Amino acid sequence: MTLSTRCLNCRKRFEVERNQEIAECPHCGSRWRISWVDADQPKVQGPA
Amino acid sequence: MEERMLAVFPELCTGCRDCEIVCSLKHFGVINPERSRIRVLRDVFEGFELPLVCLQCEDAPCMNSCRVEAFYVDERNAKIIDFEKCIACRRCIIACPFGVNFLDPVTKKPLKCDLCSGDPECVKFCSTGALRYITAEEYNREKIKLSSEKYIEAIKQEER
Amino acid sequence: MVLKRKAAFVDLTKEKAVVQDIPVELRKMHLGGRGLNWYYLYNNIPPDADPLSEENILAVGSGLLSGFPALGAGRVQISAKSPITGGVGDSNMGGAFGPQLKYAGFDHIIVRGKAKRPVYILAKDGEIEIRGAEHLWGMDTHETQKAIREEIEDDRAESMVIGRAGENRVVFANVMNGVKNSGGRSGLGAVMGSKNLKAIAASGAVDVEIHDPENLLRYALDVDGRARSTKWAKTLGRLGTPLLYDVSYTTGFIGTMNWQYNTPGEDGSPLEAENLERYGVKMVACIGCSVHCRHRVKIREGKNAGLTTEGPEYAAAGAFGTGVGIYDWEFVIKGNAECNKWGVDIISMGTTVAWAFELYQRGYITEKDTFGLRLEWGNEEAVLELARMIVEREGIGNILAEGFRKASEHFGEETLYYANQTKNHPNLLTDERGIPSFALGIATSTRGADHLRSRPGIDLFQLPENLLEEIYGHKIISDFTAYETKGIMVWWHELLYNIVDSLGICKFQTVFNSANSPKFEDYVPLIKYATGIELTKQQLMEIAERNYTIERLFNVMNGFSRKDDYPPERYFREETKRGLPFMKGRKLDREKYEKMLDEYYRQHGWDENGIPKEETLARLGIEKPRMSFPVIEKAADVKKR
Structure with a gap:
């Protein structure tokens, strides 16, 4: 199962690894702090 | 198949009353929580939700109190009222030590959970798992899981 | 039947x-x-x-x-x-x-x-x-x-x-x-x-x-399952509407210090939704809801220790947060709880208080007017005290309790420029000037500036245009900074939200912030099984058009027209100063806005002044008002x- 969330900058979805806390959007290079709604659902919390 | 029970986890109840709504819908074809066999005791000002439903006691005071033999036990160990025989004397309501045998305001007969022939409608609609139809073993496992989560949370709060 | x-x-x-x-x-x-x-x-x-x-x-x-x-x-x-x-x-x-x-x-x-x-x-x-x-x-x-x-x-x-x-x-x-x-x-x-x-x-x-109870139970379980399994609903069930704060403060569309800024930037990080969780007791729900988007919260220590209440929502994080330059969930919880007991609109209160603070900053209001209260950004005490004075109509509170228009007669006509409103109705603490569809929505809403009458939340996702066409039944431009076709988008959401409000179901479980949530066609079986009334999707949309046009007519009868369908003037004049690159330096383009408004009126069958045309009224079967209140x-x- 691929885990993904939407980048707030370029609005494209990108993959996040399980339990990852900081992630970089491969499309636009934005760096985000990630929080987890549940084990399978990451979301952007704020800028890293 | 192993016997299952309608288990209640109040800490997961959100107070949506879907269980009451679908119970009346399933049994009477109407929506009327006052005619439901399950009730959520809720006080938003005090801040609690507590679903109340028949526990299907092994030695059931409701059944023991019935003088017209309107009760029978089905293959799931549910104590069920045969309304053809029931004379609406309401002894069984008085006898219930938990107050989970209710009174139908329309028919004046008792309202008691019958486990929906092994597929409880309330459980299907409960989105958080506050109501589950599970075995005793599963029940114990869940109780331990939930209370250990609470314990861990309490320790975390202390650390803060 | x-x-x-x-x-x-x-x-x-x-x-x-x-x-x-x-x-x-x-x-x-x-x-x-x-x-x-x-x-x-x-x-x-x-x-x-x-x-x-x-x-x-x-x-x-x-x-x-x-x-x-x-x-x-x-x-x-x-x-x-x-x-x-x-x-x-x-x-x-x-x-x-x-x-x-x-x-x-x-x-x-x-x-x-x-x-x-x-x-x-x-x-x-x-x-x-x-x-x-x-x-x-x-x-x-x-x-x-x-x-x-x-x-x-x-x-x-x-x-x-x-x-x-x-x-x-x-x-x-x-x-x-x-x-x-x-x-x-x-x-x-x-x-x-x-x-x-x-x-x-x-x-x-x-x-x-x-x-048809049996089919209703079966279908309700199915459609409800779909609504609550969207990513949006799952996040909402965990974090509540404060989840929107993470998006809006990061991107830059949350009104800050009365819309002088469009985000507090880093200062605002304490108000991230995740930081509310430490106050959480559990999530609770309205009747009939499986999403459970509201917090029961408890403040466990400090000067407000023991306060247990429900909420706060995203709107409160604006009203008692960014709007007045305060970034503390505990204060937001406190302000939220007070307003609920007073029975006052948190959004309108926040927008009114923020306005007063800016008027104080600019010298239109002085300490003489406030009995010594210093309306300085970040002054928690002043915010709560001013709110209380408004509720009790004490001193300057008595003026602010009358709404922007009347209050501006007291403070000077030019102060109305700083009031974030349309039709005199205070706006939510969102900054719409970079998002034309949102701006059109607050401007044309029949109840005045508001986000719950037509906001196409999914516009921000820039979804593929084939998917948009499937949803809206029209070609819609994916770029959310565009003006073209957004009038149609807003029209569609007006109709959808009207149906949702008429059925008594929740806006958070329709196409608002998730493209996968149920919409018109999904309500057809629900209505049929519940009531026996058989309607097509087309008929449902026509009911919504009729209902919405009646509201519009009520406003027209009370003197409203095109002149009342504009977002705050500030959105046309001042550029946003902060936010992600695409949200910075943005303001509304007047000429494009006018065209968007034209398109929106055309879609409704209203004339260029926003008055419903005779042929539209005839098509929808709307007659002249006639008293129907029974003789009592x-x-x-x-x-x-």
Whole structure:
């Protein structure tokens, strides 16, 4: 199962690894702090 | 198949009353929580939700109190009222030590959970798992899981 | 046909009421809830009626599906002429009152006149009783509900009540139920206050009959499962609406220090949704909702230790947060709790207070006006004290309690520029100037600036255009900074939200912030199984058009037209100063906005001045208003106490 969330900058979805806390959007290079709604659902919390 | 029970986890109840709504819908074809066999005791000002439903006691005071033999036990160990025989004397309501045998305001007969022939409608609609139809073993496992989560949370709060 | 539902028409001046069946033909034209409320009000409120006089009429309408086990169907619509705008006043409230009104035997209660003494209306098992409320006057919204439950000896009774703000006719006073369920915006608490009506209580055990119970259960489970399994609903069920804060402060579309900025930037990180979790007790729900988006919170230490309440929502993080330059959940929780007990609209309160703070910054308001209160950004004490003064109409609070337009007569006409409003209605603490579809939505909303009447939340996702065309039935441009086609998008959401409000289901479980949520076609089977009324998707959309155009006509009758369909002037003049690169340095383009407005009117079949065309009225079967309020003199007396 691929885990993904939407980048707030370029609005494209990108993959996040399980339990990852900081992630970089491969499309636009934005760096985000990630929080987890549940084990399978990451979301952007704020800028890293 | 192993016997299952309608288990209640109040800490997961959100107070949506879907269980009451679908119970009346399933049994009477109407929506009327006052005619439901399950009730959520809720006080938003005090801040609690507590679903109340028949526990299907092994030695059931409701059944023991019935003088017209309107009760029978089905293959799931549910104590069920045969309304053809029931004379609406309401002894069984008085006898219930938990107050989970209710009174139908329309028919004046008792309202008691019958486990929906092994597929409880309330459980299907409960989105958080506050109501589950599970075995005793599963029940114990869940109780331990939930209370250990609470314990861990309490320790975390202390650390803060 | 099982649809034997009732409406009570109550005349408070005469203390009389009459109960009538709601004709099925009216259902097919307007459904229920918001749609049916506005059928009654459009026909019965005279255009020149003063909103706070006995001529105004208050309509309370449980949605057609309120009380159903799906899609958050616990909602009720409360409507009247608004004391803020002088036009459509319309509040949609969650919680438990809507379903309880049905079990009391009523779908609608329509109230006119003014009681000679404080009263409350008790709807119980199909009967209407008018009871004295002298002993309830002065109580907060929680105390009032508890006192009514005790008095009528029913701990499952639900009431919609007003608090101090409504009694004092603060123009943005709310109607409240439970801890925080708000009939908000529009100032309908003030309308109740002006009628000496403290509360409407509902109690009873009347069956709500269902056309096809078996299929309803099956379908409800299916459609509800779809609604709650979207990423949006799952996040909402965990973090509540504060999740929106993470998006808006990061991107840069949350009004900060009265919209001088579009985000607090890093300063605002304490208000991230995840930081609210430490106060959480558990998530709770409205009746019939499986998403459970509201927090029960408890402050466990510090000066507010022991405070247990529900919320706060995203809007409160603006009102008691960014709007006034405060970034502390604990303060937001406190302000939120106070407003709910006062029975005042948190959004309008926040936007009004933020305006006063900017006027203080610019010297239009001085310490002399505030009795020494220093309205400086970040001053927590000043925010709460000013809010209290507004509710109690003390000093400068008495001026601010009248709304922007009247208050600006006092502070100087030019101060209106700094008020974030349309049709005099305070806006949510969102900054729409970089998002044309959102800006059009707040500008054209029939109840004045507001996000819940047409906001196409999914516009921000820039979804693929083939998917957009599938949803909207029109070609829609994916780029959310575009103006073209957004008029059609807003039109579609207006219709959708009208249906949702008329059915009594929740906006968070339709296409608002998730493209995968249920929409028109998914309601067709629900309506059929519940009521036996068979409608097509096309017919549903036509009902929505009719309902929406009636609201528009009500505004037109009260002097509204194109001139009232513009977002705050500030959005055209001042560029955003912060945010992500695509959100920085943005403002609205006047010429493009005008074209977008034209497109929106065309889509509705309204003329270039925003007036519905004769052919549109004919197509929708809308007639001239005619009084339909029943002659009450002949009716039997209601019970009185």
